[in-house]
Amino acid sequence: MKSRPLFSIALSTTLLASGLASAQTVLSASSWVPPTHTLSVAQKTWCDALEKESSGRMKCDILPKAVAAAPGTFDAVRDGLADISFTVDGYTPGRFINTQVAEFPFLGDSSLPTSLAYQRIYQKHFAPLGEHRGVKVLGVFTHGPGVIFNSKQPVTTAADAAKLKFRIGGGNINELSKLMGFNTTLKPAPESFELLSTGVMDGTFFPDESIVSFRLSMIKHATTFPGGLYNTSFVFMMNPAKYNALSAQDKAVVDKLSGEYAARTFGEGWDKVDAASREVQKTQGVVRVQADPSFIQAVAAKQAELEDRWAAAAAAKGLKDPKAVLAEFREEIKKAK
Template identity: 75%
Template sequence: MKFRLASAAILASSLFVGAGASAQTVFSASSWVAPTHPLSVSQKQWCDALEKESAGRMKCNILPKMVSAPPGTFDAVRDGLADISFTVDGYTPGRFVNTQVAEFPFLGDNAIATSVAYQHIYSKYFAPLGEHKGVKVLGVFTHGPGIIFNSKKPVTHASDAASLKWRIGGGNINELTKLLGWNTTLKPATEAFELLSTGVMDGTLFPDESVSAFKLSMIKHATTFPGGLYNTSFVFMMNPAKYDALSAQDKAVVDKLSGEYVARTYGVNWERADDASVNGAQKAQGVARIQASEAFVNEVKAKQAALEDKWVAAAEAKGLKNARGVLAEFRAEIAKIK
């Protein structure tokens, strides 16, 4: 009798443990950059916070390999190949319109201010219009100010850049460099090392961290701009079916860790990586840094004005009211966060 009671207790205990284990929600999280990159670091921090805030009811399984090349990541999350990931809006040209507001030149000098301000504008204006339809948006953010990097010579004017071959990541900077007459090719950041090391490209437009993150030891020259030559719009997202299947309690945890929490997490990590690259890899390999002259800045502004007009028309055609006012509000928000 005692044996039967003990056996029953053990069985009940195992069933309870099994039920508890099956009740845990595990999210597959995919990254297309190295684990040390600020994108991956931020995703891991978010996943750790998710597990802690949910008392272990939710956790992430960080996949050892990306489920898709960077341009296909949005669709991969939408279709459930991964539950969580991030991507660059500009990697799929023409797909997103409103997000281009975060890609314009001269927005800000650090990723924290631009990311948090972008999230505020996104939540207020873009999310209600269905931007990023097909995924559950956890947050949006930008990288640090975009810089001209190359292995050949100082770039002091637009004409200097026109004589070189460039890898760019898409978005507004793709259109801007075309207007400036530069020879550019749209490729993901992950291909930068091969393109530059083989001489297929002479340079790339990147934030500071990328010189270190992608081991671009061939870079010798950098041209910076006040507020950056460009920014890149990112989205951090979840498969909507995975979110919809959560309990109300667990949805509340995800929501708590969305929005500004995401923007600030990614912004802080990117800012740290930018600083580390400037004072580490770039200093070690002797990158010569110059700031764009007023004349160079004005060359860019002259071309960018037409692109902002084009964006205003396109955004308003998609339902955004007073797009020019939204852009002005975005710039004011960045200045306020500083």
């Protein structure tokens, strides 16, 4: 038997390598927060798991710059400007209704159980209604409990808060702030440093993590609420055409890493940086106080009105018995702790 010429073996090896390389699926991943932010880190962690679970058949190209500002990210992924990203549902007011269930006050004191519970409620009740139609939802999650931060004075009462100007991120907290009579402006999180450092705003409503992530060294006061003043609904998503083009084997990998896996990845990451930020805040001289009982009661009273509004709007969108879904969500949070 004749041996194959060396040049023939080399050519075959080159062609094989070329075929393997061309078979790899590269997914562009965009983030509108810095690479060190927990959202960016969690997305990269997910991408690393994707590459590992697919034995290298899929990988992410982490883009150096966001393909769109935060409010435009949903449409950017839908239209294929990026294959993977995340966004805040409340950055486009009025567009998403059911997701507001994850933005109410007093839901929980950490991101992980709230995120897992939200993912379960979303999959059971919201996904069939297609509110995120246009993208492939990889997971939903929330940040940690919302806190009132400011650079001016202690805030323990609603009257204290009404004296200051705050940046907020949208969603339920936007409506709640209006009912409470607060002076607030809806702006994406990355704009916070400029708004506060120039004195345009006195403070911001944020989870603990954001004080470090957005370098808010001017913050000196924090006001907490049991279970948080508010929360934020996030969606982690993929371009559907990119997903549909995958092989059945690779779709199975993406599906394995979706749902509660994705919610856990983002939730665990957020809890970790929330805790680290609270330690940094101590060195920064941030004084933490809890809202007084009258403030908490005032928020609860206004929130009851907002829950009624949400239930009516969600029912009009096809959600059956929204108040029961909200109660189920709160029970799921308790189970997930």
